[in-house]
Amino acid sequence: MSKKKNKPFRPKARRPRGFEDRTSDVLRAEARLIEAAFSVYDLHGFEPLQTPAFEFADALGKFLPDEDRPNVGVFALQDDDEQWMSLRYDLTAPLARYVAENYDALAKPYRRYQAGSVFRNEKPGPGRFREFTQCDADSVGAAGPAADAEMIMLAADVMRAAGLNDGQYAIRVNNRKLLDGILEASGVPNTEAGAEQRLQVLRAIDKLDRLGAEGVEALLGEGREDESGDYTDGAKLGAAGIKAVLGFTTASADNRSDTIQTLEKLVGQSERGRSGVDELVQIDSILNAVGFGNDRVAYDTSIVRGLGYYTGPVFEAELLTEIKDRKGRPVRIGSVGGGGRYDDLVSRFRGQAVPATGFSFGVSRFLTALERMDALEAEVKPPVIICAFDKGLMGEYFKLAGELHAEGIRAEVFVGSGNVTKQMKYADRRNAQVAVLMGSDEMDAGQVTLKDLYEGAKAAAAIESNAEWKSTRPAQETVARANWVTAVKAMLAG
Amino acid sequence: MSKKKNKPFRPKARRPRGFEDRTSDVLRAEARLIEAAFSVYDLHGFEPLQTPAFEFADALGKFLPDEDRPNVGVFALQDDDEQWMSLRYDLTAPLARYVAENYDALAKPYRRYQAGSVFRNEKPGPGRFREFTQCDADSVGAAGPAADAEMIMLAADVMRAAGLNDGQYAIRVNNRKLLDGILEASGVPNTEAGAEQRLQVLRAIDKLDRLGAEGVEALLGEGREDESGDYTDGAKLGAAGIKAVLGFTTASADNRSDTIQTLEKLVGQSERGRSGVDELVQIDSILNAVGFGNDRVAYDTSIVRGLGYYTGPVFEAELLTEIKDRKGRPVRIGSVGGGGRYDDLVSRFRGQAVPATGFSFGVSRFLTALERMDALEAEVKPPVIICAFDKGLMGEYFKLAGELHAEGIRAEVFVGSGNVTKQMKYADRRNAQVAVLMGSDEMDAGQVTLKDLYEGAKAAAAIESNAEWKSTRPAQETVARANWVTAVKAMLAG
Numbered sequence: 001m002s003k004k005k006n007k008p009f010r011p012k013a014r015r016p017r018g019f020e021d022r023t024s025d026v027l028r029a030e031a032r033l034i035e036a037a038f039s040v041y042d043l044h045g046f047e048p049l050q051t052p053a054f055e056f057a058d059a060l061g062k063f064l065p066d067e068d069r070p071n072v073g074v075f076a077l078q079d080d081d082e083q084w085m086s087l088r089y090d091l092t093a094p095l096a097r098y099v100a101e102n103y104d105a106l107a108k109p110y111r112r113y114q115a116g117s118v119f120r121n122e123k124p125g126p127g128r129f130r131e132f133t134q135c136d137a138d139s140v141g142a143a144g145p146a147a148d149a150e151m152i153m154l155a156a157d158v159m160r161a162a163g164l165n166d167g168q169y170a171i172r173v174n175n176r177k178l179l180d181g182i183l184e185a186s187g188v189p190n191t192e193a194g195a196e197q198r199l200q201v202l203r204a205i206d207k208l209d210r211l212g213a214e215g216v217e218a219l220l221g222e223g224r225e226d227e228s229g230d231y232t233d234g235a236k237l238g239a240a241g242i243k244a245v246l247g248f249t250t251a252s253a254d255n256r257s258d259t260i261q262t263l264e265k266l267v268g269q270s271e272r273g274r275s276g277v278d279e280l281v282q283i284d285s286i287l288n289a290v291g292f293g294n295d296r297v298a299y300d301t302s303i304v305r306g307l308g309y310y311t312g313p314v315f316e317a318e319l320l321t322e323i324k325d326r327k328g329r330p331v332r333i334g335s336v337g338g339g340g341r342y343d344d345l346v347s348r349f350r351g352q353a354v355p356a357t358g359f360s361f362g363v364s365r366f367l368t369a370l371e372r373m374d375a376l377e378a379e380v381k382p383p384v385i386i387c388a389f390d391k392g393l394m395g396e397y398f399k400l401a402g403e404l405h406a407e408g409i410r411a412e413v414f415v416g417s418g419n420v421t422k423q424m425k426y427a428d429r430r431n432a433q434v435a436v437l438m439g440s441d442e443m444d445a446g447q448v449t450l451k452d453l454y455e456g457a458k459a460a461a462a463i464e465s466n467a468e469w470k471s472t473r474p475a476q477e478t479v480a481r482a483n484w485v486t487a488v489k490a491m492l493a494g
Numbered sequence: 495m496s497k498k499k500n501k502p503f504r505p506k507a508r509r510p511r512g513f514e515d516r517t518s519d520v521l522r523a524e525a526r527l528i529e530a531a532f533s534v535y536d537l538h539g540f541e542p543l544q545t546p547a548f549e550f551a552d553a554l555g556k557f558l559p560d561e562d563r564p565n566v567g568v569f570a571l572q573d574d575d576e577q578w579m580s581l582r583y584d585l586t587a588p589l590a591r592y593v594a595e596n597y598d599a600l601a602k603p604y605r606r607y608q609a610g611s612v613f614r615n616e617k618p619g620p621g622r623f624r625e626f627t628q629c630d631a632d633s634v635g636a637a638g639p640a641a642d643a644e645m646i647m648l649a650a651d652v653m654r655a656a657g658l659n660d661g662q663y664a665i666r667v668n669n670r671k672l673l674d675g676i677l678e679a680s681g682v683p684n685t686e687a688g689a690e691q692r693l694q695v696l697r698a699i700d701k702l703d704r705l706g707a708e709g710v711e712a713l714l715g716e717g718r719e720d721e722s723g724d725y726t727d728g729a730k731l732g733a734a735g736i737k738a739v740l741g742f743t744t745a746s747a748d749n750r751s752d753t754i755q756t757l758e759k760l761v762g763q764s765e766r767g768r769s770g771v772d773e774l775v776q777i778d779s780i781l782n783a784v785g786f787g788n789d790r791v792a793y794d795t796s797i798v799r800g801l802g803y804y805t806g807p808v809f810e811a812e813l814l815t816e817i818k819d820r821k822g823r824p825v826r827i828g829s830v831g832g833g834g835r836y837d838d839l840v841s842r843f844r845g846q847a848v849p850a851t852g853f854s855f856g857v858s859r860f861l862t863a864l865e866r867m868d869a870l871e872a873e874v875k876p877p878v879i880i881c882a883f884d885k886g887l888m889g890e891y892f893k894l895a896g897e898l899h900a901e902g903i904r905a906e907v908f909v910g911s912g913n914v915t916k917q918m919k920y921a922d923r924r925n926a927q928v929a930v931l932m933g934s935d936e937m938d939a940g941q942v943t944l945k946d947l948y949e950g951a952k953a954a955a956a957i958e959s960n961a962e963w964k965s966t967r968p969a970q971e972t973v974a975r976a977n978w979v980t981a982v983k984a985m986l987a988g
Contacts, residue, residue: 009552010843010845011553012553012843013553013592013594013844014550014553015546015548015550016546016548016573016577019548021543021545021546021592021595021596022544023541023544024543027542028542031542042904043902044899044904044905045879045905045906046906047517047518048521049515049517049518050515050516051515052509052513052514052625053611053613053625054509054625055510056505056508056510058505059505059506061505077569077570097508097509098507098515101515107923107924108910108920109909111906119547130548131547131548141910142910142911144909144911146907146909149888150906150907150909282888285888285889286888286889286892289892290889291893348504348505349504349505349506349507351504380536383539385539388640394780394783395779395782398640398644399783399785401784405537405538408537410536410538410539411537412538412539412540415603415641415644416635416641417636417637429601430601
């Protein structure tokens with residue numbers, strides 16, 4: 001196809017935008033985090049599930065938690081049989097399909113955990129990718145708040161399993177029914193007819209951080225003109241309604257029982273609101289019995305994200321420790337995961353109510369936070385590098401490596417090309433501590449030379465001349481092959 | 495959009511064909527197998543890498559090992575900017591792109607491992623999916639056979655790490671240069687001009703199992719008419735060439751050194767053939783030094799798959815134990831992974847030679863084999879089920895579960911709805927051994943009732959009447975709450 005003959009096509013080595021390659025440290029940390037979460041879920045009797053990357057587009061639907069952007073993109077393509085398939089954008093919609101497809105075969109409640117890539121066909125940005133990892137646990141078929149309490153306790157236990165101390169995180173809990181109830185008491189019907197008004201209220205509350213109480217008050221009422229002169233229509237609540245909603249967002253106290261008391265007053269006689277409070281009471285009683293204190297799980301009515309998506313209790317996992325960016329400025333990490341009760345997702349397929357509740361961690365965001373908090377475990381050590389400069393001794397070099405492997409010590413023979421200088425440079429780039437040298441003279445004498453590259457670098461900084469270096473050969477020792485593994489261990493230890 | 499108003503759209507709960515849901519046992523086994531392989535790769539100094547699911551279509555190219563089906567399908571879609579992206583069909587092509595993109599930043603040889611989903615847009619069939627898991631290790635930048643020897647040893651060590659005993663598997667090694675050399679000695683030039691003829695030879699050899707030596711002899715020569723009268727054109731080798739090729743396919747002896755001697759004669763003076771033999775000699779010397787005997791690594795000239803794709807040594811991991819299908823008939827599992835040297839893949843991007851060698855396990859196929867050989871480790875135990883039939887005691891039930899969790903015992907509170915009968919049915923479906931019951935009377939008395947469902951089922955089979963059952967209550971005991979965890983442990987222990 002090329003016009004220039006004899007010149008082969010040479011593709012550019014690059015990735016589509018918004019897709020990333022991930023390497024050693026990040027992947028090892030991710031594996032540890034997911035393993036920690038899975039252990040918690042396993043201990044609590046959950047079972048693993050892995051659904052495929054593709055679902056039929058109609059089965060997937062559009063059920064993203066972020067109501068503000070209902071047209072958020074998916075990656076879709078048409079199959080041979082002309083049916084549209086989409087790559088999953090979360091792990092919840094495929095779970096709903098799985099449960100609906102296998103409904104009678106599953107013991108219910110069906111509780112599963114799953115981690116994997118999800119795909120969003122959106123504009124990428126810094127830290128915002130089109131493929132990223134989620135880690136979810138869900139409980140399908142359990143209507144009562146006990147299942148929600150279980151999800152909350154799991155989330156808190158995953159935070160601990162990830163290496164965080166109590167006090168460094170909090171699971172924050174809200175309940176959609178509370179705001180529904182307060183709005184019902186303020187004349188917004190708890191039906192489809194009030195849906196748009198409820199959504200406007202949610203959007204207004206979500207701006208509390210940015211606009212303050214006064215701005216939100218305007219948005220809950222008639223509307224608000226911003227500094228640029230743009231006018232945003234308000235939710236048209238009356239004065240009592242506005243007061244109740246603003247009171248709701250600041251109802252959280254330091255402990256759950258105080259918050260419950262405040263909420264009981266706010267929801268008044270609304271049946272839905274009272275049901276929401278009752279759920280929080282039941283969850284609180286379970287948390288107290290098992291010993292999940294207010295430092296681990298807080299009731300927080302300012303949690304708004306997801307209130308339009310979830311149907312009952314809503315959870316967020318927040319990191320509290322103030323962390324700093326590379327320039328030492330404080331960074332608020334905030335939420336690293338969220339979840340809640342969603343009773344509509346499976347019923348979409350089956351036409352009958354199937355209650356469900358779940359929790360999802362954003363793995364990358366969580367890892368970034370843990371990294372900045374220095375809460376990640378120690379990394380895997382770099383390998384010992386066996387230099388290979390005598391081709392005739394190749395088998396012996398691998399034998400040396402094998403002797404270290406037998407002791408569980410990471411080790412490799414340099415299998416590339418290049419002299420010892422190049423091989424030492426490779427060892428440096430791998431950040432190796434120990435390099436092993438054995439020429440035929442040493443082989444015949446039953447000896448091995450070990451170099452401590454960490455100590456060598458320190459010594460090099462202190463030595464003035466090349467001549468001095470050559471005469472002293474610091475951080476290097478020649479040992480008998482009979483006990484060379486012991487010598488390597490000693491060098492690695494000290 | 496629906497014509498019938500008020501009737502909501504109800505999607506069917508089903509998957510696109512060729513995509514599977516995977517559950518507990520399979521996923522736990524897969525996680526263990528991949529973890530075992532990763533541990534081996536880590537010990538040998540390899541580093542993890544994870545490339546994204548999507549690559550630009552031109553970067554991916556068409557480099558599947560299976561030359562017979564060059565048009566094998568990929569899943570492709572056009573991005574916003576009109577560029578075509580494809581889901582990866584293996585983990586090797588993305589590795590080539592990654593290395594080319596980061597060439598200067600990588601310490602070479604660059605040795606990485608990776609596991610993940612790959613996608614093939616092909617006709618699915620039994621055991622043949624459009625998304626499946628591969629687990630790869632590759633070494634890029636090492637030209638010599640030492641790197642190949644390392645890959646072979648890694649593959650053999652992964653077989654052990656997967657729980658297989660020596661003798662239950664073999665890594666079989668061939669070298670593409672051998673056949674090239676033999677054909678060169680028979681007048682087929684080792685250039686592009688001889689490519690089609692070489693391919694025909696490979697196809698002919700591949701039919702040895704099915705057609706026998708006589709049929710293959712015809713296909714290597716003028717051609718062959720099959721029973722249906724269809725005529726297949728032959729590779730047009732002369733009598734000496736045919737004899738050499740057939741001699742090559744049966745050149746393997748029980749040990750590597752004998753095979754090497756036979757091959758030395760067969761390749762004659764062909765430079766390429768001699769180079770192939772020399773590589774096998776060097777690999778053999780490393781294998782012998784580290785102690786990889788003929789039972790673990792065999793030289794096998796009948797290995798043809800991949801000879802057209804790889805450029806030097808070719809490997810296959812084969813399971814040798816005869817296993818049986820569900821009807822007790824013997825099943826040959828054969829290859830569970832393969833690899834070899836591919837020196838062209840990265841150079842495609844860079845226009846300069848970048849040697850590479852690697853090995854890939856087909857995880858699902860490997861697992862199926864291990865399962866049938868009973869070589870998989872014991873499964874995770876089912877959870878203890880805490881029945882929850884008194885709503886007022888919900889917190890206490892979770893407290894009981896927490897006490898088991900603290901001892902590392904899988905346990906869950908039944909969070910669904912239903913009476914004790916329904917809850918015991920759930921426990922049965924979860925295959926649980928122990929169910930825990932505690933009503934308010936027991937709570938007040940500081941007691942807990944434990945049921946051994948395994949023993950209960952045995953006892954039930956031996957008991958004649960419902961009345962007898964009720965009076966004896968077999969396999970059930972009421973214990974003091976002070977030491978109930980000890981009692982659960984004793985029941986689980988047997």
